[in-house]
Amino acid sequence: MKTTPSHPKPPRAAPFDSETLLRESGLRVTRAAQTVLELIEHSSQPLTHEEVAAAYTATAGEAPDRVTVYRVLDRLVEAGLCDRRVGADRVNRFSRHVEAESGNTFECDQCHKVLALPSDPELPKVMGRLGRALRKQGIDTRHTALTLHGTCGDCAR
CATH class of the missing domain: 1.10.10.10 (Winged helix-like DNA-binding domain superfamily/Winged helix DNA-binding domain)
Known part of the structure; x- marks a missing residue:
């Protein structure tokens, strides 16, 4: 069977x-x-x-x-x-x-929809370098998050 x-x-x-x-x-x-x-x-x-x-x-x-x-x-x-x-x-x-595993988001400038960005293994390194550069300028950051702006697929059609 x-x-x-x-x-x-x-x-x-x-x-x-x-x-x-x-x-x-x-x-x-x-x-x-x-x-x-x-x-x-x-x-x-x-x-x-x-x-x-x-x-x-x-x-x-x-x-x-x-x-x-x-x-x-x-x-x-x-x-x-x-x-x-x-x-x-x-x-x-x-x-x-929006709970983004990476802590980072995308926001559409037209409809303002917010989407979670996927994780990228290089991003924490880049954000760390940016934080160190800011500390050298006397700036102490408490929280870092990246928001990309642009046009989502729905609005681009």
Whole structure:
């Protein structure tokens, strides 16, 4: 009897649980916090405060308090659940936190999507040389991360 090799199915991603994420991050679980976190999680690109407020209105059926949205976004950033990036246009955009193994990211200048860069064995050496050069100038860095800017494949089409 011939058997066909079975290919295990990849594990299904667990459904997004904003309540647990907020609680585990030490944040209060409120309707506003859950809604904003879910909007950011399911967005394909970073959102401005105004875009978060508009999406909140569309989702909840009522306009949120603008100050509440600002405060929730600040708390999510402080807790490491989302990232805040300031674009060349000086507008804050919020997206889910990108965990890059290398610690480095790519940001599309058009849609502001953020992607993790792959690890490169030469990069730590380059960053170390840069850090040493800065220390010679009296500059002490606490954290180094590289962000490349350009146009993503979707926007280039």
